[in-house]
């Protein structure tokens with residue numbers, strides 16, 4: 001997946017809360033995603049966590065005083081304000097929130113905040129009574145009105161165990177907030193709405209049985225996340241599955257059968273610029289759903305009459321003939337005559353391109369975390385090596401962006 005935090009410069013403001021230890025997890029998560037972190041800590045913050053730990057994790061000296069040494073050199077909050085792509089105050093105590101709201105610039109963190117040119121995120125951490133107090137709420141409201149983003153405290157179990165009801169949102173969720181922010185700023189799918197179908201469908205036989213398939217939906221979810229990371233609004237339609245996306249989606253519709261997926265997809269396609277049909281849709285469904293559980297026959301075989309489902313990709317392909325400019329992407333999972341079968345589907349379903357993966361390739365297809373694809377359009381064929389599905393998603397979306405440009 002495109003890493004939206006790569007190379008981003010984050011100023012992390014740490015204040016005097018027991019949740020300060022969580023700053024280590026925040027730093028680790030941010031650095032793992034390729035961000036640069038500059039810590040600015042309040043004097044009270046240093047009572048909870050040592051600057052040595054923080055500078056070791058960030059590979060940068062921690063800033064806490066106006067004057068670093070007694071030789072006249074000083075830390076420039078103005079320069080830090082210009083350097084940063086975002087400032088995150090986590091944990092933010094009631095005191096720091098109050099100072100931020102009222103411009104009480106008595107420490108380096110607040111002066112840095114006042115000089116900040118980048119967006120500011122605030123993750124409050126305090127006892128629930130303090131948090132609920134009208135003073136704190138009024139200060140938070142003030143911060144919101146200044147355009148700051150408040151990351152509401154969740155109910156982290158460890159934090160509540162340590163400090164009663166005090167809690168800061170979990171580091172992973174705080175990082176996700178930053179990722180969502182950067183994903184929404186730019187990216188080559190900015191302003192585009194992309195429909196993605198993913199996962200299997202279940203076709204009911206009776207109240208307890210269905211016809212399904214082995215699709216886990218991983219490839220489709222990776223595509224939905226990749227589109228989101230590049231700034232698209234994603235409408236995700238999934239059949240029954242265990243997995244979930246990294247990012248919250250613009251819209252997520254959960255369906256069960258091919259016919260439910262068909263209805264949801266046709267409706268969503270109206271507002272989409274492109275559709276990626278990554279679902280493994282059942283081709284047949286029982287002619288009739290039994291109202292009661294089918295009994296085991298005493299002897300012999302039984303026959304289950306099946307009727308064809310609607311082909312969702314082909315239906316959208318038909319709609320595309322009327323409304324030009326939309327890009328339609330299909331998948332093909334083939335075991336024989338791969339290329340010619342895929343080319344046939346490309347034509348039949350009126351797709352702009354089709355992603356072919358062959359079950360004959362080791363590590364490709366259902367259930368694996370890797371995939372080996374080949375993309376076919378009317379002009380020709382592009383082969384890609386075996387890669388993790390998250391990286392395959394980057395290749396497919398690169399191809400989609402290119403296609404959208406030539407169509408649009």
Ligand code: CTP
Pocket residue numbers: 258277278279280281282283309310311312313314329330331332333345
């Ligand atoms: N597809 C769909 N609706 C269906 C069946 C397939 O939208 N009812 C889409 C899939 O999501 C995929 C593409 O069509 O993008 C090809 O799916 P596949 O099952 O390989 O093709 P079929 O048309 O079902 O052909 P066959 O089963 O004969 O290979």
